[in-house]
Amino acid sequence: MEKQNHIVSAFDRDLEKIQAQIMKMGGLVEDAIRQAATSLETRDEDLAEKVRAADKQIDVLEAQINENAARVIALRAPAAIDLRMILSVMKISANLERIGDYAKNMAKRTSVLSKMPPVSDSTGAIRRMARLAEEMLKDALDAYIRRDATLAAEIIARDEDLDQMYNALFREFLTYMMEDPRNITACMHLHFIAKNVERMGDHCTSMAEQVIYLVTGAHPDEARPKADDTSVSTRG
């Protein structure tokens, strides 16, 4: 028994260290989302450059988390629930890395869009979407650390708002392009950015699903509504 307790607490310490890295990574990704949206709206190319530079740090953290998780698996040979927790760390860090990538791609387009005339207040609409995604991410990280399945379920429901905002914006872009062909190039980029923010929400949802799986042992209902209805409802 003595030995078993020792092994369990060594595993717990390992897991805590990795979770601290997850939280650090999550904080950087939250900053990236907010700064990418701000740089787009204020046409701040220096801030956009900062987002791109920070993404390298995010990628390094993901690699470290994966290495550490693999080391813990090899060293502790965790079974069942412990293994599930370590594997979820790897999945969550992959989600964070992808959200960071979307923020970086958003920031990349800032320098292009800064050289074009603004299209209505669309960057404001994107900032509002990004704000929602950032909140979802913050809550997904909280739900993960606290193993809070109720909060996780609430995040999954909130993803529908983000999808609705994206779908509305998609239609808005179509009208701007039809009104004036000079808007087309900018709208193609803006549409891409909006889609990227919508995808951030999908990854927050995936993190929330991981939390539910960790807490209940079951994957949440597969029947959740899909992200993007433009592929079925925009018959132009």
Add this chain to the structure above:
Amino acid sequence: MEKQNHIVSAFDRDLEKIQAQIMKMGGLVEDAIRQAATSLETRDEDLAEKVRAADKQIDVLEAQINENAARVIALRAPAAIDLRMILSVMKISANLERIGDYAKNMAKRTSVLSKMPPVSDSTGAIRRMARLAEEMLKDALDAYIRRDATLAAEIIARDEDLDQMYNALFREFLTYMMEDPRNITACMHLHFIAKNVERMGDHCTSMAEQVIYLVTGAHPDEARPKADDTSVSTRG
């Protein structure tokens, strides 16, 4: 020694079984890419529906592969190189799942685009891109099974062709939209599809990088050219 040999070969048998599942999954994803591109070009909504149905099978296989890999880690507690091989199985199945998703999204848009007038021969150009992505995938799976780092490096280089095709198509879509606003909605969808195919190539590249990591123990040069230059070079 007897026991050690026994453990090693049991691990090898486990790994072989999982690799067989990877190959099965890879075959389904290859079919999905080809059929999605064909359904788009021939406006075959039944075939598109088939691609969407097959994606569920792909998702189930990914879940099984992850479960089996976790079981092997827990049961065999593999160290160093063996652990690396098991973790790479999980990464490769994640890549395959995402490529399958892109094919499904492509098929989803078939029914929308079938109701619109065709835009030049753009679906043919997309089919050629998809053909290239399918070949990259086939070779990435071969490189993985044969642990062939040379073939893997060649796949990474080939991804540039796919990026160039995407960039050319992006510019083409811009001109169609500017020529005639009635092309705008269709071009938005087609652009999405082209971008999805370009992303398939990124995931094949990621698989090839896994192979190089497995064989050499080092990640390939981070300095590889990035996927999409429209964010920097399309100043419209």
